[in-house]
Amino acid sequence: MAFRGPKVWLWRWRRNPLKRRADAVEAWVLLAAWALTVLVGVLAGLATARTVEQGMARERVEWRPVVALLTEQAPGTTDARSGTLSGVSVWAKVRWSAQDGSAHTGQARVRPGSGVGTPVTVWTDPQGRLVTQPATPSEARSRAALVGGLAGMCAASVPFLAGRALRRRLESRRIDRWGYEWARFGPLWGGRTPG
Structure with missing residues (x-):
């Protein structure tokens, strides 16, 4: 089991001499993915709910x-x-x-x-x-909220999954670089371990 120290907030953005450029890129990708997920989810949910509620209001007027x-x-x-x-x-x-x-x-x-x-x-x-008999205003609000919530979650899944895929790709590249660096510098240690 790996040792984990105390959780430090915003550790990805703190100064650290061991932090590489790849770590900073991954941090910004993660932040952008979360921000887009929330933004897209909320906007899509609100737009869908408003459209559904307006459609049901039109039905109450026309039917x-x-x-x-x-x-x-x-x-x-x-x-x-x-x-x-x-x-x-x-x-x-x-x-x-x-x-x-x-x-x-x-x-x-x-x-x-x-x-x-x-x-x-x-x-x-x-x-x-x-x-059918048109929905009452309270029924329309409930249905609009439900449909808007579902639409928001579906829309939010797109940037969320894209961010996860990009992060996985960055992590794979980082591990490949570690392998390359280990293959390059590992033999210089001569197989000795500190004792």
């Missing part, structure tokens, strides 16, 4: 609830004892009119056992296509 009518009997039955519908919701075919007056059909979630012509509220985009 509209529309009353659609069932065109077929919904699957499922009513519970005869309690008079309530069994199950939460089922898929059934519905018809609605877009803002421009064009007729549309599609599948929507309805209560089980609903009859033909039962009104159902569905959400549509400006073109009249079915969409």
Whole structure:
């Protein structure tokens, strides 16, 4: 096991007669890689979160609830004892009119056992296509934070991995130089060890 002395902060930048130029280059590469990792991660995360939140805000403005009518009997039955519908919701075919007056059909979630012509509220985009109910502002913030965090971590991994690869390359070069220097000066010692 190698002896390790007390940890000294910023030891890579302190004056030391044994420090070589390669040590200083490695220190600056390490610092630059960490700075870029943090900077790229934060900027990418914030930009992605802002874009996601703006997109969801646009959906809240553009998407509209529309009353659609069932065109077929919904699957499922009513519970005869309690008079309530069994199950939460089922898929059934519905018809609605877009803002421009064009007729549309599609599948929507309805209560089980609903009859033909039962009104159902569905959400549509400006073109009249079915969409999900838009996220509330708090849901949008949560989703934007999650997506932004993931995007930031993915973006930050690029400079982090590049810095690690460059550092590994520098370390390999340093070890090769040590081998070269040892091969050059080792024989001058004549195989003697201090006793």
